[in-house]
Amino acid sequence: MKVVIAGGSIAGLAAALTLDCIGHDVAIYERSPTPLRGQGGGVAVLRRMMAFLEQHGHHCRDMISVPTHRRRWIDRDGAVTRDEPEMLPFSSWDAVYRSLCSTLPPGRIHYGRSVTGFEQDAGGIDVHIDDQRIRADVLLAADGTGSSLRARLFPDYAPSFAGYIAWRGIVDEADFDAAAIATLVENMTLHKAPGELFMAFLIPALDGSLEPGTRRFNWLWYRNETDSDTLRRHLTDQAGQVHHASIHPGQLSDDSVATLRQLASERLPSVFSQLVLATRAPFIQAIFDALSPDFVEGRVALIGDAACTVRPHTASGTSKAARDAVSLAESLPADATDVVQRLAAWSAERRAEVTSLLEKGPQLAATFGLGRPL
Numbered sequence: 001m002k003v004v005i006a007g008g009s010i011a012g013l014a015a016a017l018t019l020d021c022i023g024h025d026v027a028i029y030e031r032s033p034t035p036l037r038g039q040g041g042g043v044a045v046l047r048r049m050m051a052f053l054e055q056h057g058h059h060c061r062d063m064i065s066v067p068t069h070r071r072r073w074i075d076r077d078g079a080v081t082r083d084e085p086e087m088l089p090f091s092s093w094d095a096v097y098r099s100l101c102s103t104l105p106p107g108r109i110h111y112g113r114s115v116t117g118f119e120q121d122a123g124g125i126d127v128h129i130d131d132q133r134i135r136a137d138v139l140l141a142a143d144g145t146g147s148s149l150r151a152r153l154f155p156d157y158a159p160s161f162a163g164y165i166a167w168r169g170i171v172d173e174a175d176f177d178a179a180a181i182a183t184l185v186e187n188m189t190l191h192k193a194p195g196e197l198f199m200a201f202l203i204p205a206l207d208g209s210l211e212p213g214t215r216r217f218n219w220l221w222y223r224n225e226t227d228s229d230t231l232r233r234h235l236t237d238q239a240g241q242v243h244h245a246s247i248h249p250g251q252l253s254d255d256s257v258a259t260l261r262q263l264a265s266e267r268l269p270s271v272f273s274q275l276v277l278a279t280r281a282p283f284i285q286a287i288f289d290a291l292s293p294d295f296v297e298g299r300v301a302l303i304g305d306a307a308c309t310v311r312p313h314t315a316s317g318t319s320k321a322a323r324d325a326v327s328l329a330e331s332l333p334a335d336a337t338d339v340v341q342r343l344a345a346w347s348a349e350r351r352a353e354v355t356s357l358l359e360k361g362p363q364l365a366a367t368f369g370l371g372r373p374l
């Protein structure tokens with residue numbers, strides 16, 4: 001089968017790998033003109049994605065993650081209030097992305113090409129890629145949480161803002177005196193205050209190095225934001241453009257960066273505020289819940305964040321993308337003829353599988369006092 005994939009990020013790459021593996025003719029169209037880089041910061045790589053990378057990629061847990069040994073909560077003065085074992089493998093979005101890209105046979109990804117529409121009939125689907133039309137059997141929408149293909153299929157549906165934002169940043173371990181960061185190294189360290197949660201952990205260097213001294217701290221600061229004017233101000237970039245859900249590193253307005261720095265100095269334990277103040281290119285993501293009304297419409301299937309976006313506290317976005325990819329390949333063997341029926345069955349099964357994950361996110365957020373009350 002000819003499978004066109006819109007979006008060459010984690011979900012698109014994972015699906016391309018599994019479908020290519022079983023003999024389908026796969027082509028990814030990614031709107032970014034160049035391979036993606038450094039946009040996502042740190043990720044905890046849970047079991048499914050780690051197993052996926054070990055089976056389909058060139059990497060295993062020890063090669064792409066900085067192990068964490070303890071989960072430690074600290075108060076405003078930096079005193080430890082809770083300390084428990086934690087063995088999460090923290091990696092970076094880049095490391096996961098590179099591992100997937102490097103395994104895909106060459107020529108499968110076309111950069112600088114946007115999927116702009118489609119028309120389907122009984123025999124196939126015509127996919128519009130900029131000015132070109134490509135005939136395919138299946139179109140996979142792996143175009144992320146703000147999916148334009150989902151909007152085309154379900155124009156009345158819109159993701160809902162969860163009521164809080166995440167300020168994020170990455171800063172080199174080498175920028176600090178060893179003594180100043182000693183308590184943060186190889187721990188996941190957290191601080192909670194009403195309506196906010198800060199966390200920091202080490203991730204690999206941009207080139208993948210895990211050598212002490214070369215790694216990076218990833219920090220996230222979740223904060224409730226109920227005021228729509230403030231939210232709009234934070235989502236307005238340096239050039240004055242208002243974004244729907246996120247602003248990439250280096251594009252925050254000077255006003256937002258100044259607000260972030262001031263809040264950090266006033267509200268965070270000093271071991272954390274030093275990370276925020278040293279971060280050259282902080283970024284922001286508003287947290288949205290998205291569950292597409294359906295995961296399939298005829299020959300179009302939605303995967304990854306386009307199908308549903310789980311809360312970041314579940315740390316399961318990449319693992320969910322891996323499961324989407326594996327389950328799709330199981331549902332679409334190379335000799336399948338009843339594609340539409342098979343995709344419909346896949347959709348029903350996947351929706352049932354992700355329900356508990358979708359419920360878990362808001363519950364976890366509520367335990368931290370984040371988001372609207374349940």
Ligand SMILES: Cc1cc2nc3c(=O)[nH]c(=O)nc-3n(C[C@H](O)[C@H](O)[C@H](O)COP(=O)(O)OP(=O)(O)OC[C@H]3O[C@@H](n4cnc5c(N)ncnc54)[C@H](O)[C@@H]3O)c2cc1C
Binds near residue numbers: 006036043044114305
């Ligand atoms: C604050 C935060 C923390 C997170 N932490 C974790 C974590 O610890 N662990 C974890 O597993 N996950 C985490 N995630 C989630 C994880 O990053 C995503 O779930 C995962 O990357 C899957 O994304 P995706 O490939 O579906 O979409 P995206 O990464 O959004 O990619 C969509 C791609 O489609 C392209 N595109 C869009 N429209 C078109 C078009 N029309 N034509 C062609 N290309 C197009 C875009 O350029 C982009 O490359 C976190 C998310 C957030 C917001």
